[in-house]
Amino acid sequence: MRRGWFATLIAATLLSSSASGATKLEDVVLTVALVEDPDFPPLDEQLVKRALEHARKEFSRRFDAPAPTFEVKYRFDVEGFLGAYGNPRDPKCKELYAGRYKGGGATELRPHQARALRFLKKWSLDALKGFIEDDAKDRVKSYEEVYDYYVARYTGTVAKLTKLKTPKGTPLVEPGRNEHRSFVAWMCALERQEDSDVVITNTFILSDLLTEPHPHSVFGKAKIGGIAMPSGHRSALGGQVLLATTFGIDTQVSELSELGGAPATFDERAKILGAYLLAHEVAHAIFGIPDVFDHPLGCLMTSRPGATYRDGIQELEAHPTPCPRCQPYVVARKTMDQGRVAFDAKRYGDARRLLLTAAKKIPKHFHGGRRRRIAEIVLLASRASEGSGATNDAVKFAKLAVKLDPRSSAASKQLEALTVMPKREMPALMASRALTSSTATTTDR
Ligand SMILES: [Zn+2]
Numbered sequence: 001m002r003r004g005w006f007a008t009l010i011a012a013t014l015l016s017s018s019a020s021g022a023t024k025l026e027d028v029v030l031t032v033a034l035v036e037d038p039d040f041p042p043l044d045e046q047l048v049k050r051a052l053e054h055a056r057k058e059f060s061r062r063f064d065a066p067a068p069t070f071e072v073k074y075r076f077d078v079e080g081f082l083g084a085y086g087n088p089r090d091p092k093c094k095e096l097y098a099g100r101y102k103g104g105g106a107t108e109l110r111p112h113q114a115r116a117l118r119f120l121k122k123w124s125l126d127a128l129k130g131f132i133e134d135d136a137k138d139r140v141k142s143y144e145e146v147y148d149y150y151v152a153r154y155t156g157t158v159a160k161l162t163k164l165k166t167p168k169g170t171p172l173v174e175p176g177r178n179e180h181r182s183f184v185a186w187m188c189a190l191e192r193q194e195d196s197d198v199v200i201t202n203t204f205i206l207s208d209l210l211t212e213p214h215p216h217s218v219f220g221k222a223k224i225g226g227i228a229m230p231s232g233h234r235s236a237l238g239g240q241v242l243l244a245t246t247f248g249i250d251t252q253v254s255e256l257s258e259l260g261g262a263p264a265t266f267d268e269r270a271k272i273l274g275a276y277l278l279a280h281e282v283a284h285a286i287f288g289i290p291d292v293f294d295h296p297l298g299c300l301m302t303s304r305p306g307a308t309y310r311d312g313i314q315e316l317e318a319h320p321t322p323c324p325r326c327q328p329y330v331v332a333r334k335t336m337d338q339g340r341v342a343f344d345a346k347r348y349g350d351a352r353r354l355l356l357t358a359a360k361k362i363p364k365h366f367h368g369g370r371r372r373r374i375a376e377i378v379l380l381a382s383r384a385s386e387g388s389g390a391t392n393d394a395v396k397f398a399k400l401a402v403k404l405d406p407r408s409s410a411a412s413k414q415l416e417a418l419t420v421m422p423k424r425e426m427p428a429l430m431a432s433r434a435l436t437s438s439t440a441t442t443t444d445r
Pocket residue numbers: 292295296299300301302323324325326
């Protein structure tokens with residue numbers, strides 16, 4: 001049922017813990033759902049509990065910031081979860097499904113080449129070349145050649161995966177058919193569900209979204225270990241939801257194991273799930289740090305080409321201090337939070353100054369959309385200007401927020417509340433909305 005905007009506004013005001021409409025880091029509570037695929041070993045609730053403790057600890061020490069709290073609330077089987085929330089015909093999911101790999105080889109990838117190349121160009125050529133095997137490295141001199149390498153490598157890897165079986169003897173993956181193991185199907189369900197911020201599963205998820213070829217995945221095992229992606233329904237992580245799977249930790253299939261075939265203790269498994277996967281995904285959502293491949297040793301956001309999760313967690317243990325190259329993201333977020341605190345205390349001048357500083361500090365390559373995050377900040381700057389009586393500035397910032405994030409209903413409402421728009425302005429505003437298309441917003445581990 002749709003509610004009127006006034007009822008929604010009242011509900012939002014009652015629910016939010018602060019007048020800024022945003023929650024401070026220490027107040028963030030994340031609702032967790034466990035989703036189980038019966039073809040794999042069951043999810044161990046004790047392991048999940050320990051993993052969530054590791055996630056909090058790692059997040060705090062790695063970023064010197066308060067960690068969110070997790071609450072495990074739901075348990076589904078995979079069929080129930082994807083059956084309830086997935087829907088390929090939903091307009092939100094149609095575009096995802098149009099980019100789904102169905103196992104047809106190289107010719108199926110070519111129609112998506114332009115978008116895939118735009119996605120790959122987020123990283124430097126050198127960073128991408130780190131994923132290319134030594135004997136081919138010298139031949140690859142352009143993004144187009146990286147793309148050609150990806151096409152051959154990815155289609156070959158998926159072809160091999162189709163020959164593997166689950167512990168129950170069923171096919172591990174059937175591209176284009178088995179929804180339970182499809183990244184596209186999971187993304188669709190995660191976006192449509194309204195109840196959880198974090199989903200933990202035990203299943204294998206094939207990296208089958210051809211428009212966003214995540215380097216670590218498509219040049220590696222073509223599987224997804226964890227993701228952070230947009231959600232129109234969840235606000236705890238600023239409109240994002242997370243997923244992590246225990247598959248790579250617990251699988252007995254040696255070529256897919258993230259433990260290099262060696263056995264693991266309970267605590268090591270929990271640490272990989274919590275510190276290596278979940279804390280990493282939480283940092284994507286909270287700080288906007290993208291997947292990086294060239295930060296120094298001990299960076300939680302870096303996946304090293306060819307490294308297993310076990311290698312990754314050992315590297316983190318050996319280098320416990322925060323990564324200096326992730327710091328600009330952390331500083332930008334902390335400045336934004338200081339702005340929110342000032343706003344809540346009605347120190348509107350300070351709030352405005354801090355928020356505009358935070359907006360300027362946001363690094364260029366930003367997970368979840370830089371324009372979206374800046375829009376969130378200038379929207380609050382608009383409210384702060386309004387609070388201090390600077391109406392012209394309030395209007396200016398509200399217009400900017402709408403322009404940067406045309407999908408933000410909060411920004412549109414702020415602009416509407418501040419000004420009755422003359423009709424002649426509408427076409428210009430609509431045009432700016434149409435021009436702002438969504439950018440790639442997922443990240444993986
Ligand atoms: Zn880093």
